Amino acid sequence: MTDEPNAAPAAPGLAGLLPVALSAVLFAGFLALVPQVADGGAIRLAWDWVPTLGIALSFLVDGLSLTFALLISGIGALVFLYSWAYLGRKPEFGRYTLFLTGFMLSMLGLVLADNLIALFVFWELTTITSYLLIGFNHEQADARRAALQALFVTGAGALAMLAGFILLGFTAGSFELSVILAQGEALRAHALYLPILILILAGTFTKSAQFPFHFWLPNAMAAPTPVSAFLHSATMVKAGVYLMARLHPALSGTEIWMWSLTIFGAITAVFASVVALRQTDLKQALAYTTLMALGTLTLFLGQESGYAMTAFATFLIVHSLYKAALFLVVGNIDYATGTRDARILGGLARTMPVTAFAAALAAMSMAGLPPFLGFIGKELKYAGALAVASEPLVVAGAILIASALMLAVAGVVAIRPFWLPPGGAFPRQPRPAPWPMLTGPVILALLGATFGIYPDTLERALVAPTVAALLGSAEEAKPLVLWAGVNLPLILSVATIVLGVTIYAFKLRLRAALARAEAALPSFDAGWDRFLKGLNRVAVWQTRVIQPGVLRFYIFVTFVTVLIGAAGTMLARGALPALPSLSTVTWDGLALSLLIVAGAAIAAVTGSRIAAMAALGVVGIAVAMIFIVFGAPDVAITQLLVETLVVVLVAVALLRLPALDPPGTRDRRPRDAVLAGAVGLTVTLTLLAVIERPLDRSLTDYFETASWVEAFGRNIVNVILVDFRALDTFGEIAVVVIAALSAYALLRTTDKRRPE
Amino acid sequence: MEALLAVTIGVLVAGAVYLMLARNVLRFIFGLVLISNAANLVIFTAGRLTPGEPPLIPEGADAPVGTVANALPQALVLTAIVIGFGLFAFALVLMFRAYTSLGTLQSDEMRVAEPRDDGL
């Protein structure tokens, strides 16, 4: 799968260069802040956003955030320039640019935010923009799947993290990071420390693709290559690392912090570098080395020493420079040949000398060879590893393996495609990449070399201030030097190179072995498919159970709920009535009651439509009689009128409707009868309990005295209806009118399709 | 007397619920008629029963003479009867249309909006 970049050298609209200018200006702006920040002067800006919730748009520029901001805006400018040539003629380039610009600004917001919730907002904005960018080739199912996977995995972590943030904010009494970071002692001693830490690490580990949440990152390579270069190597995936670094002063220093970061980081680093070697797609290989870098950075953040932090800061910068460069190089190879398959590619140095040059420089930095910055980075890594208090050899060993594999992968990506003979025919005749696609790789690769030769500039400008942000003092930073004399790190470096070259030499055999091993192991990516399938199966099963489409089930559950709600509460809350007295029962009352009971019973069980109608009529009339007996003649008249209409309407309808029961069946439902009986009993008991205490008749007393004197009516019921509660009557009339309107409309509409 | 009516209402409700749970939606309509009556009686009974005198103010008086029936529940029941009739009438027409359009009154067979293997 390739990106199918522009078919011809680009001459797209100049408007596409606007984001280049924007990011360049931002970069320049951040660069101008370097001296001040290097001198220890952090800059803080704040605006109110949601003060009610303690959420402010506050930003902090210190060594750590400035380093990230420079990487984001600087690499951003180069990536925008690159994209302009790479994708500028695609119809959806406008949207692409919009999303990528949105991403860059969100990412800047994320690293500069000094408020946890604001940080979260930017964090999720990077998630959304990254979703849209991974899905750039949206008509391909793979791209859609990868986009969802990235969104879901990082989204899940982010939601956990949000809970962690909220708890952290509550615990610290503020969402302002400056306030939180000052309370490390108290936070680490707090009972909620552990849940906070776990929830936040869930966010950072998923975002920074730590094992076992790593699987989304290689799939995210479905994004166009410049996106991968920017998001999935240099910036977004480092957001998790950034956050761990940011919170380092507040949360680090405990056993759980140290072990979880060290273990997850080490496993990710080793696992990823091994798998990286197995890849034949250059981009996939780079993706796995990115995982390795993220693991290494995490591992260092688990520690406390100045060496570890210096190693973190340096490697962060080193990796961003060479990895972005190499991604863009791979983009150029893809552009030139139409393939990214390491087994085919070769001999490209002649067609694309500039790219080959950039690739070589970046690869040597990645491989950790002197005099590149990567070498210094690697030396510091070893020094940092050896300074780990608990298990220095394990950590150093992990880094040795990872670094050696990295060197081998650097060979695969940057040496083989350019300098060794091709392994097969390319999909297209190789062509050179246009200048905007060369600028990025060359500048980034040259920076790696320059900083390698002049490391102290970098140290003073960015590394030391970053360490200061982590450990509280720039004094803790260790010097960046190319030649530190013959020491243990140097010896390990030599060992790395030897081991790495050996691995490279045997890479084909190793690759085959790894492929076999991988096939034998469970795949996380397949696990994702199983997860989605399982989710869908549960969802479907649940929906079948609770929404089966059968009306009787719905009604049954509704009445069961009524029964449990009312009868259950009555029992739970001791609201059962006492045995009622039947002393006031009158003969006419009893007779009417029996009539109602008989009517209800017949209506319930009869299979005859005539009998049912008659029973309904009897009940209606008996109810009307009760109204008459107990002083409600107006109600009775209305009731009789309505009952008559009901019976007439039912009769008219029945003329055109079939029998109640299909021929040969009878309607006997014992389960329903039990439920019905229980509901009826509940109603009776509730009503009996209600009438145990005398009624407060104050409203009626008022109506009785005011009806004539104030409302000039002698029939109190009528006065209530037309005066005291006229609004009810208005609504009542509305209901009848609307019912007529609706029924008319319903009868007048006909569905052309006949029933089957 | 309220206690007897409470029992009567309970039976009425039981019959209505049993009808509403039936397969044939026409029985639901019958149940609806019964349960509407039951609900009206609940209001009427909860407002207490006063045998005899309707709530009227005789000519020449400013207020009812002696004890008269509670007027407020009567007004509520009147409103409820009329509203209930509106709802009933619509429901009946709907069931009628259901038969002409879906060809059945058996609710188990009404599976057009939620087909059996709907997207599953």
Place this chain on the structure above:
Amino acid sequence: MSWLLATPLALPFLTGVVAFLLRGRPAGRWISVAGNVALLAAAGLLMARVLQSGVIAGQMGGWPAPFGITLVADYLSAVMVVITAITALAVAVYALSDIGARAEKLGYHALFNFLIGGVTGAFLTGDLFNLYVWFEVMLISSFGLLVLGGRREQIDGGVKYVTLNLISTILFLSGIGLLYGMTGTLNMADLAGRVAAHENQGLITVVAMLFMIAFGVKAAVFPLFFWLPASYHTPAFSVSAVFAGLLTKVGVYALIRLFTLVFTGDTGFTHHILLWVAGLTMVTGVLGAAAQTDIRKILSFHIVSQIGYMIMGLALYTPFAVAGAVFYLVHHIIVKANLFLIAGVADRVAGSTALARIGGLYKSAPLLAVLFLIPAFSLAGFPPLSGFWAKYVLVAAALEVQGWIIAAVALLVGLLTIYSMTKIWAEAFWKAHPDGRDPTLAQLDPGVRRRLLLPVGALAALTLVIGFYPEPFVTFAKDAAAQLLDPTAYVVAVLGDPS
């Protein structure tokens, strides 16, 4: 003061009657739009007044409370009326191009406005029986709207919708009777005092449960929501939009009103049950959505799921949590109505709402894609859209009182919401159209396009405003919650100062 309260109630009925008289004529449909513009103005005036002087009450017919019927507007009622007016106006404009001549002739615009009248009545009344009346107005209008057109799936969905809602209605009515039998009053402010003073609190709780179930059906909570997914995907898009936005929310409103004002004596029992209901509603709703493959069915189950969030705010019963419920209500109405309107546009241009049968909208209808993304991502709770703040407040409120499980459920359901929203996005927008065609907005007549997209755009803009500038809305929700949890101002406004 009375006219301020009565106007938002009377206007829709007036509009409905005029629209009915002019039905089938071009003027008839514009009456609906004009009437809803006026309604929005009236609602705005009401809101301004409430913001200025707190809870206001008007005694209808001049009869003092609790004897006559009182209309009351506190912050919650006022905001519900405003949001109703906004939704109604949006749908009225959309309906200009959505509702066919036949349905118009049969009185669509009248039914629509009567529905709105019932809704505003329910929000404004301070009388329990009167609330029942407005519920019925709303219900019967919704019956008519649901089956207007008479397609078979409408009739089928209508049968389920009508039967289950009628059961709820009867339950509500019986509950009123019983409560009257215990307290002798119907005025809600009066009820607050008399219910609290009643000797048999256990029985009060029993009756409270009847109300909870009756309103639970209306609000479509677990396990009473069946009617909603059975019917909401069947009527015209305008109709399902206004249903989706408003109807269940009237049930939620009633629950909030009664369970903050009247039934507060046994919150350890009632609100604990509500918390369970909230959690189960969220989960079953969102899983129901995950199983669906039709845009409107997905959205319908999501209504259920999101009702759970609102109930969660009520159930937690802290000022912060209730504020979250209020905020969620407002956010949800805008977003949900809008998504149904967008589904209608998608149906128009791409030919269906079944995900398997459409696609290509992102490529060829980018404007629609943007308009979808805003409410969809808001619903999924992505910041900085309105849904994020709604969820944030609720989750924070849960964590504040150590409600770990409900907070976890709320977050997890948020994740699953993302899943099904992106399903719509991936299938309807990203995927190529299975027929290989490019569904563009340009294929719509320009006038139609304007009338369909204007309301969608306006609601999306509102979502953005709430999202980017949430402070006034959060403050408002907090004040509304404070009023709800300390109903003194409400009671005094209705009954007068006892001293």
